Amino acid sequence: MSSSETGPGGQAHGSVKEYVVGLILSILLTVLPFYLVMSGVGSDTFTVIAIVVAAIAQVLVQMVFFLHMNGSSEQTWLTVSAVYTVFILLFVIVGSLWIFEHLNHNMLMGH
Amino acid sequence: MTALTNDHDLHDHDDHHHHEAEAADRYVFGFWLYIISDCLLFSTLFATYAVMGQNFANGITPKELFDLNFVAVETALLLLSSFTFGMAMLGANVENMAKTKFWLIITALLGLSFLGMEIYEFVHFSHEGATPQTSGYWTSFYSLVATHGLHVTAGLIWMFFLFIHFNRDGFSNENKIRLSCLSLFWHFLDIIWICVFSFVYLRGAM
Numbered sequence: 001m002s003s004s005e006t007g008p009g010g011q012a013h014g015s016v017k018e019y020v021v022g023l024i025l026s027i028l029l030t031v032l033p034f035y036l037v038m039s040g041v042g043s044d045t046f047t048v049i050a051i052v053v054a055a056i057a058q059v060l061v062q063m064v065f066f067l068h069m070n071g072s073s074e075q076t077w078l079t080v081s082a083v084y085t086v087f088i089l090l091f092v093i094v095g096s097l098w099i100f101e102h103l104n105h106n107m108l109m110g111h
Numbered sequence: 112m113t114a115l116t117n118d119h120d121l122h123d124h125d126d127h128h129h130h131e132a133e134a135a136d137r138y139v140f141g142f143w144l145y146i147i148s149d150c151l152l153f154s155t156l157f158a159t160y161a162v163m164g165q166n167f168a169n170g171i172t173p174k175e176l177f178d179l180n181f182v183a184v185e186t187a188l189l190l191l192s193s194f195t196f197g198m199a200m201l202g203a204n205v206e207n208m209a210k211t212k213f214w215l216i217i218t219a220l221l222g223l224s225f226l227g228m229e230i231y232e233f234v235h236f237s238h239e240g241a242t243p244q245t246s247g248y249w250t251s252f253y254s255l256v257a258t259h260g261l262h263v264t265a266g267l268i269w270m271f272f273l274f275i276h277f278n279r280d281g282f283s284n285e286n287k288i289r290l291s292c293l294s295l296f297w298h299f300l301d302i303i304w305i306c307v308f309s310f311v312y313l314r315g316a317m
Contacts, residue, residue, distance in 0.1 A: 014197065014200060014201055014204065015201070016198075016201060019194055019197040019198065019201070022194070022197075023190070023191075023194045026190055027190070030183075030186055030187075030190065030305075030308075033309060033313055034179060034183055034186075034313065037179065037313045037316055037317055038179050044317060047317065048314070048317070051309050051310075051313050051314060052309070054309070055305055055306060055309035055310070058305050059302050059305055059306070062193070062298060062301060062302050062305070063302070066193055066194075066197060066298045066301075067295070067298050077140065078140070078143060081143070081144065081147055082147075084147075085147045085150050085151070088151060088154070089150065089151070089154040092151070092154045092155060092158050093154055093157055093158045093161060095158075096158035096159075096161065096162055097158070097161055097162065100162045
Protein backbone atom coordinates (compact mmCIF):
# COMPACT_ATOMS: atom_id res chain seq x y z
CA MET A 1 0.00 0.00 0.00
CA SER A 2 1.31 3.45 -0.82
CA SER A 3 2.16 5.79 1.99
CA SER A 4 -1.14 7.59 2.06
CA GLU A 5 -4.68 6.54 1.34
CA THR A 6 -6.27 9.95 1.17
CA GLY A 7 -9.45 8.36 0.15
CA PRO A 8 -13.08 8.32 1.10
CA GLY A 9 -13.68 10.50 4.09
CA GLY A 10 -10.05 11.55 3.96
CA GLN A 11 -9.66 14.84 5.70
CA ALA A 12 -7.00 16.30 3.49
CA HIS A 13 -9.56 16.71 0.72
CA GLY A 14 -12.81 18.53 0.42
CA SER A 15 -14.01 22.09 0.17
CA VAL A 16 -17.36 23.78 0.56
CA LYS A 17 -17.46 24.28 -3.18
CA GLU A 18 -16.90 20.58 -3.82
CA TYR A 19 -19.75 19.56 -1.49
CA VAL A 20 -22.12 22.19 -2.93
CA VAL A 21 -21.44 21.05 -6.50
CA GLY A 22 -22.02 17.44 -5.41
CA LEU A 23 -25.28 18.40 -3.72
CA ILE A 24 -26.61 20.34 -6.72
CA LEU A 25 -25.73 17.53 -9.17
CA SER A 26 -27.35 14.98 -6.83
CA ILE A 27 -30.55 17.07 -6.61
CA LEU A 28 -30.73 17.33 -10.41
CA LEU A 29 -30.15 13.58 -10.84
CA THR A 30 -32.87 12.87 -8.24
CA VAL A 31 -35.49 15.31 -9.55
CA LEU A 32 -35.14 14.06 -13.13
CA PRO A 33 -36.20 10.40 -12.56
CA PHE A 34 -38.91 11.41 -10.04
CA TYR A 35 -40.32 13.85 -12.59
CA LEU A 36 -40.30 11.27 -15.38
CA VAL A 37 -42.13 8.65 -13.29
CA MET A 38 -44.62 11.03 -11.65
CA SER A 39 -45.56 12.87 -14.84
CA GLY A 40 -45.43 9.81 -17.08
CA VAL A 41 -44.25 11.88 -20.05
CA GLY A 42 -41.90 9.32 -21.59
CA SER A 43 -42.53 5.75 -22.69
CA ASP A 44 -41.95 3.03 -20.07
CA THR A 45 -38.74 1.85 -21.73
CA PHE A 46 -37.38 5.37 -21.88
CA THR A 47 -38.26 6.02 -18.23
CA VAL A 48 -36.60 2.79 -17.02
CA ILE A 49 -33.41 3.58 -18.94
CA ALA A 50 -33.45 7.14 -17.56
CA ILE A 51 -33.85 5.82 -13.97
CA VAL A 52 -30.88 3.47 -14.38
CA VAL A 53 -28.65 6.10 -15.99
CA ALA A 54 -29.55 8.77 -13.40
CA ALA A 55 -28.89 6.33 -10.53
CA ILE A 56 -25.47 5.28 -11.85
CA ALA A 57 -24.58 8.91 -12.52
CA GLN A 58 -25.59 9.98 -9.01
CA VAL A 59 -23.60 7.15 -7.39
CA LEU A 60 -20.54 8.31 -9.36
CA VAL A 61 -21.19 11.95 -8.44
CA GLN A 62 -21.30 11.12 -4.74
CA MET A 63 -18.17 8.93 -4.97
CA VAL A 64 -16.26 11.83 -6.52
CA PHE A 65 -17.67 14.84 -4.64
CA PHE A 66 -18.55 13.35 -1.23
CA LEU A 67 -16.08 10.46 -0.89
CA HIS A 68 -13.32 12.33 -2.79
CA MET A 69 -12.35 9.34 -4.93
CA ASN A 70 -10.29 10.42 -7.91
CA GLY A 71 -8.41 7.34 -9.10
CA SER A 72 -5.02 8.95 -8.35
CA SER A 73 -1.96 6.82 -7.64
CA GLU A 74 -2.33 7.57 -3.91
CA GLN A 75 -5.67 5.75 -4.02
CA THR A 76 -4.60 2.69 -5.98
CA TRP A 77 -5.93 0.23 -3.42
CA LEU A 78 -9.23 2.05 -3.08
CA THR A 79 -9.72 2.07 -6.83
CA VAL A 80 -8.74 -1.58 -7.24
CA SER A 81 -11.06 -2.70 -4.43
CA ALA A 82 -13.92 -0.55 -5.76
CA VAL A 83 -13.61 -1.96 -9.28
CA TYR A 84 -13.42 -5.50 -7.85
CA THR A 85 -16.62 -4.79 -5.90
CA VAL A 86 -18.47 -3.60 -8.99
CA PHE A 87 -17.59 -6.88 -10.73
CA ILE A 88 -18.83 -8.97 -7.81
CA LEU A 89 -22.04 -6.90 -7.63
CA LEU A 90 -22.69 -7.50 -11.31
CA PHE A 91 -22.01 -11.25 -10.96
CA VAL A 92 -24.41 -11.55 -8.04
CA ILE A 93 -27.26 -9.45 -9.44
CA VAL A 94 -27.09 -10.27 -13.17
CA GLY A 95 -26.22 -13.90 -12.40
CA SER A 96 -29.21 -14.34 -10.06
CA LEU A 97 -31.61 -12.79 -12.55
CA TRP A 98 -30.23 -14.91 -15.37
CA ILE A 99 -30.51 -18.17 -13.39
CA PHE A 100 -34.05 -17.48 -12.19
CA GLU A 101 -35.14 -16.41 -15.66
CA HIS A 102 -34.02 -19.84 -16.90
CA LEU A 103 -35.71 -21.59 -13.99
CA ASN A 104 -39.02 -19.81 -14.59
CA HIS A 105 -38.80 -20.62 -18.26
CA ASN A 106 -38.09 -24.31 -17.64
CA MET A 107 -40.85 -24.63 -15.04
CA LEU A 108 -43.38 -23.24 -17.52
CA MET A 109 -42.19 -25.66 -20.20
CA GLY A 110 -42.93 -28.55 -17.85
CA HIS A 111 -46.64 -27.77 -17.76
CA MET B 112 -3.31 13.23 5.11
CA THR B 113 -1.61 15.74 7.38
CA ALA B 114 -4.82 16.73 9.13
CA LEU B 115 -4.99 13.32 10.75
CA THR B 116 -1.73 13.76 12.63
CA ASN B 117 -1.80 14.89 16.21
CA ASP B 118 -0.38 18.26 17.10
CA HIS B 119 0.04 17.43 20.76
CA ASP B 120 2.81 14.92 20.17
CA LEU B 121 5.82 14.93 22.40
CA HIS B 122 8.03 13.89 19.50
CA ASP B 123 7.35 16.52 16.97
CA HIS B 124 9.46 15.40 14.06
CA ASP B 125 8.06 14.69 10.64
CA ASP B 126 8.99 11.04 10.85
CA HIS B 127 6.67 10.50 13.75
CA HIS B 128 3.86 12.40 12.03
CA HIS B 129 4.40 10.33 8.97
CA HIS B 130 3.98 7.06 10.90
CA GLU B 131 0.85 8.28 12.64
CA ALA B 132 -0.70 9.42 9.38
CA GLU B 133 0.07 6.01 7.91
CA ALA B 134 -1.56 4.29 10.87
CA ALA B 135 -4.68 6.47 10.50
CA ASP B 136 -4.82 5.70 6.78
CA ARG B 137 -4.68 1.99 7.56
CA TYR B 138 -7.63 2.27 9.94
CA VAL B 139 -9.72 4.14 7.41
CA PHE B 140 -8.73 1.71 4.65
CA GLY B 141 -9.73 -1.19 6.90
CA PHE B 142 -13.12 0.41 7.39
CA TRP B 143 -13.36 0.88 3.64
CA LEU B 144 -12.95 -2.90 3.27
CA TYR B 145 -15.87 -3.34 5.68
CA ILE B 146 -17.94 -0.97 3.51
CA ILE B 147 -17.14 -3.19 0.52
CA SER B 148 -18.35 -6.30 2.34
CA ASP B 149 -21.52 -4.37 3.23
CA CYS B 150 -21.94 -3.61 -0.47
CA LEU B 151 -21.92 -7.36 -1.11
CA LEU B 152 -24.61 -7.84 1.56
CA PHE B 153 -26.81 -5.24 -0.13
CA SER B 154 -26.13 -6.74 -3.56
CA THR B 155 -27.62 -10.06 -2.44
CA LEU B 156 -30.66 -8.21 -1.04
CA PHE B 157 -31.09 -6.28 -4.30
CA ALA B 158 -30.70 -9.52 -6.28
CA THR B 159 -33.40 -11.18 -4.15
CA TYR B 160 -35.64 -8.16 -4.64
CA ALA B 161 -35.12 -8.28 -8.40
CA VAL B 162 -35.91 -12.00 -8.53
CA MET B 163 -39.03 -11.56 -6.36
CA GLY B 164 -40.08 -8.48 -8.35
CA GLN B 165 -43.38 -9.87 -9.66
CA ASN B 166 -44.25 -12.46 -7.01
CA PHE B 167 -47.30 -10.78 -5.48
CA ALA B 168 -49.20 -14.01 -4.67
CA ASN B 169 -52.44 -12.15 -5.45
CA GLY B 170 -51.70 -9.77 -2.58
CA ILE B 171 -51.47 -6.02 -2.68
CA THR B 172 -48.95 -4.58 -5.18
CA PRO B 173 -46.40 -1.79 -4.65
CA LYS B 174 -48.06 0.31 -7.31
CA GLU B 175 -51.18 0.60 -5.12
CA LEU B 176 -49.15 1.63 -2.06
CA PHE B 177 -46.09 3.66 -3.03
CA ASP B 178 -46.44 7.40 -2.55
CA LEU B 179 -43.63 9.07 -4.49
CA ASN B 180 -44.11 12.47 -2.80
CA PHE B 181 -43.40 10.75 0.52
CA VAL B 182 -40.31 9.01 -0.91
CA ALA B 183 -39.09 12.29 -2.39
CA VAL B 184 -39.09 13.88 1.08
CA GLU B 185 -37.23 10.85 2.55
CA THR B 186 -34.67 11.14 -0.27
CA ALA B 187 -34.24 14.88 0.33
CA LEU B 188 -33.63 14.30 4.06
CA LEU B 189 -30.95 11.67 3.47
CA LEU B 190 -29.22 13.57 0.66
CA LEU B 191 -29.12 16.75 2.77
CA SER B 192 -27.73 14.79 5.73
CA SER B 193 -24.91 13.50 3.52
CA PHE B 194 -24.14 17.11 2.61
CA THR B 195 -24.28 18.34 6.22
CA PHE B 196 -21.90 15.54 7.26
CA GLY B 197 -19.52 16.93 4.66
CA MET B 198 -19.79 20.31 6.39
CA ALA B 199 -18.95 18.63 9.72
CA MET B 200 -15.83 17.09 8.07
CA LEU B 201 -14.77 20.53 6.86
CA GLY B 202 -15.17 21.78 10.44
CA ALA B 203 -12.93 18.95 11.65
CA ASN B 204 -10.31 19.79 9.01
CA VAL B 205 -9.69 23.15 10.68
CA GLU B 206 -10.25 21.69 14.18
CA ASN B 207 -13.31 23.85 14.75
CA MET B 208 -15.22 21.86 17.39
CA ALA B 209 -18.30 24.14 17.50
CA LYS B 210 -18.75 23.88 13.75
CA THR B 211 -18.17 20.11 13.70
CA LYS B 212 -20.68 19.51 16.49
CA PHE B 213 -23.28 21.87 14.99
CA TRP B 214 -23.26 20.07 11.64
CA LEU B 215 -23.17 16.65 13.32
CA ILE B 216 -26.35 17.55 15.24
CA ILE B 217 -28.06 18.74 12.04
CA THR B 218 -26.99 15.48 10.35
CA ALA B 219 -28.37 13.42 13.24
CA LEU B 220 -31.70 15.30 13.17
CA LEU B 221 -32.05 14.74 9.42
CA GLY B 222 -31.20 11.05 9.90
CA LEU B 223 -33.73 10.72 12.72
CA SER B 224 -36.45 12.35 10.59
CA PHE B 225 -35.68 9.93 7.79
CA LEU B 226 -35.90 7.00 10.16
CA GLY B 227 -39.19 8.27 11.60
CA MET B 228 -40.69 8.54 8.11
CA GLU B 229 -39.52 5.03 7.23
CA ILE B 230 -41.06 3.51 10.38
CA TYR B 231 -44.31 5.41 9.72
CA GLU B 232 -44.31 4.06 6.17
CA PHE B 233 -43.80 0.46 7.33
CA VAL B 234 -46.66 0.75 9.84
CA HIS B 235 -48.88 2.30 7.16
CA PHE B 236 -48.05 -0.44 4.64
CA SER B 237 -48.75 -3.15 7.22
CA HIS B 238 -52.18 -1.64 7.95
CA GLU B 239 -52.93 -1.67 4.23
CA GLY B 240 -52.19 -5.39 4.10
CA ALA B 241 -48.55 -5.46 3.02
CA THR B 242 -46.59 -7.28 5.72
CA PRO B 243 -43.40 -9.33 5.25
CA GLN B 244 -45.65 -12.43 5.24
CA THR B 245 -47.92 -11.18 2.46
CA SER B 246 -45.89 -12.37 -0.53
CA GLY B 247 -42.40 -13.01 -1.80
CA TYR B 248 -42.33 -9.48 -3.12
CA TRP B 249 -43.05 -7.88 0.25
CA THR B 250 -40.60 -10.19 2.05
CA SER B 251 -37.81 -9.01 -0.22
CA PHE B 252 -39.03 -5.39 0.02
CA TYR B 253 -38.89 -5.32 3.81
CA SER B 254 -35.58 -7.24 3.95
CA LEU B 255 -33.92 -4.72 1.67
CA VAL B 256 -35.40 -1.44 2.91
CA ALA B 257 -35.31 -2.37 6.61
CA THR B 258 -31.66 -3.48 6.35
CA HIS B 259 -30.87 0.00 5.06
CA GLY B 260 -32.96 1.46 7.89
CA LEU B 261 -31.03 -0.62 10.45
CA HIS B 262 -27.78 0.76 9.07
CA VAL B 263 -29.11 4.31 9.46
CA THR B 264 -30.05 3.46 13.06
CA ALA B 265 -26.52 2.14 13.69
CA GLY B 266 -25.09 5.33 12.18
CA LEU B 267 -27.20 7.47 14.52
CA ILE B 268 -26.11 5.48 17.60
CA TRP B 269 -22.50 5.81 16.43
CA MET B 270 -22.98 9.59 16.04
CA PHE B 271 -24.29 9.78 19.60
CA PHE B 272 -21.23 8.00 21.02
CA LEU B 273 -18.84 10.01 18.84
CA PHE B 274 -20.39 13.12 20.35
CA ILE B 275 -19.55 11.85 23.84
CA HIS B 276 -15.99 11.09 22.70
CA PHE B 277 -15.67 14.62 21.29
CA ASN B 278 -16.82 16.09 24.60
CA ARG B 279 -14.24 14.03 26.45
CA ASP B 280 -11.15 14.08 24.22
CA GLY B 281 -11.74 16.79 21.60
CA PHE B 282 -9.88 16.30 18.32
CA SER B 283 -7.67 13.41 19.39
CA ASN B 284 -6.21 11.14 16.73
CA GLU B 285 -8.66 8.40 17.61
CA ASN B 286 -11.65 10.73 17.34
CA LYS B 287 -10.53 11.98 13.95
CA ILE B 288 -10.27 8.40 12.70
CA ARG B 289 -13.73 7.66 14.14
CA LEU B 290 -15.17 10.70 12.38
CA SER B 291 -13.53 9.71 9.07
CA CYS B 292 -14.95 6.20 9.29
CA LEU B 293 -18.43 7.42 10.25
CA SER B 294 -18.29 9.87 7.34
CA LEU B 295 -17.54 6.96 4.98
CA PHE B 296 -20.40 4.96 6.48
CA TRP B 297 -22.91 7.82 6.23
CA HIS B 298 -22.09 8.70 2.60
CA PHE B 299 -22.26 4.97 1.80
CA LEU B 300 -25.79 4.80 3.24
CA ASP B 301 -26.88 7.65 1.00
CA ILE B 302 -25.40 5.84 -2.01
CA ILE B 303 -27.38 2.69 -1.12
CA TRP B 304 -30.52 4.84 -0.81
CA ILE B 305 -30.01 6.11 -4.38
CA CYS B 306 -30.36 2.49 -5.53
CA VAL B 307 -33.33 1.91 -3.21
CA PHE B 308 -35.40 4.88 -4.40
CA SER B 309 -34.48 4.22 -8.05
CA PHE B 310 -34.95 0.47 -8.31
CA VAL B 311 -37.52 -0.13 -5.58
CA TYR B 312 -39.75 2.94 -5.33
CA LEU B 313 -39.56 4.59 -8.75
CA ARG B 314 -39.58 1.28 -10.62
CA GLY B 315 -42.29 -0.14 -8.33
CA ALA B 316 -44.56 2.88 -8.80
CA MET B 317 -44.49 2.61 -12.60
